[in-house]
Amino acid sequence: MLNRFRSFPRLTLLSAVAALSLSGCEMLEFSPNDFRSPDDEKDLTAKNLERLRQQPLPAGDTLRFVFTGDSQRFYDEAKDLVASVNQQPGIQFLVVAGDISDFGMGREMRWVNEHLRKLKVPYVTVVGNHDSVGNGREAYQHIFGPLNYSFVYGDTKFIMVDTNGREANFDGSTPNMSWVRQQLSDLSGARRQIVISHVPPQDADFDPTLTDAYAGALRTTPKLVFEMNGHRHDFGVSQPFNDGVNYVNSYGFEKRAYVILTVWGDKQFRLKQVKF
Template sequence: MFLKNTLRAGLRLGWCAALLATAGCNIIEFSPNDHRVPDEFTDLNQKNLTRLLAKPLPAGDTLRFVFTGDSQRFYDQAEDMVKTINEREKNIQFVLVAGDISDFSLAREMKWVDEQLRKLNVPYLTVVGNHDLNGNGRPTFEHIYGALDYSFVYGDTKFILIDTNSREYNFDGKIPDMGWLNAQLANPEGARRQMVMMHVPPDNSDFDPNLQAPFAQALARTPNLVAAMNGHNHSWRIGQLYNDGVTYVNSDAFSERSYAVMTVWGDKQFRIKRVAF
């Protein structure tokens, strides 16, 4: 009897091993920290920026783009949003997503979101969110999307996208990188106006309290700043946080089934339309 039971147990283990060996990588995940993805899912911000700059906006033309944030695990909403934007927003140049592409900083999450957003008729660009930095998130985000701080000029506008997820760095005084930000704001690179996009706004407890005032003051002394855009709070908000002339725009998360269309013209005139989907 002992030999029979041992034999049966051995056969069961052998069958399980064979099943796992033939199951394929879609079922077995060897490590949640593995950020390997096909090449088409790497350096996405730069690839989308290349697409955008291939269709330049002539000087003086009105700029129009969609602003949203916090896609996380809201995959059904992402699909519906893309469909709505493609059908209704015929005159936009690109889409900005204010971080938290993922929920758990996993490469497969970022890939799943990109598989929806790449169906947009226009390029999209994003900034890193706090959920994108969990665990091994930083190298994963850098591998898939690119630099955590970057800027670009499109038409008459310079866009500055900066990592403000201070809590993920234990409030070490280095995030946001004020030296980099001040240098960017001081050099508009020939642009008529500037805009800043971040994930965590400066009045949030996840923003380094020692850098809140320097950050807000840097924006306030930039005369050609149109607005500062952020996500993180998952709810719509627009207004001045410090009564210093700087307008902060907090996007809805995908889960709220709305996005904003931002139209910019002149020195720093703008209009925002909130769209439900």
């Protein structure tokens, strides 16, 4: 027995010891791309929308929400942002305009959620280009939910669109224009619409074969208030196509600032910049 024990390769013994020492863990990440997560860190979009439904906004009431983007690896800033937002009165929810992660890893998305789950209000996200690298799209769908989705809150229909065309090799599939047009054509009982995506259509990372179609679809939507984006890490409001459609870009977390949007009436809105 002793001789046979000594004949084991040293590496095999070390591997066995390592496996035994880790056997008490609930979960092992065998790869940095492993996006498995416990139940309370799955389907976060659906869970946050359910929280929002439990706090209905009566018809005609003013909508007020926080807009930010590109959390990536800015975890200290995420902590401070949550503390600041929790002090704001009358906020109904928060939107992160993509790039929750930096390298498309599930662990990054869960780390950001560890901070954002401490918000007093629900939060929703849209998928970003950094969330789309590697197996990031699968991780995003596992942890958050669909890449394209919509919901109605109060008088407003929110349309959340995957616009990460470069990560789809500019193959004409992203954004999904058939889905976008269908969503824009159906108010679902709402009074107005807001479109939120990560990459703005005037950006080089947006599929150039779809720019005109996307901008044109928004231009011909009479109930559209504005289109909102992340990706550029800085705040701005512009009409890049000179067609009357306002595009609102978000701060990145590292800028230590966010925007509060107040919306009322058919298309009236006000923007307030908050630094933290």
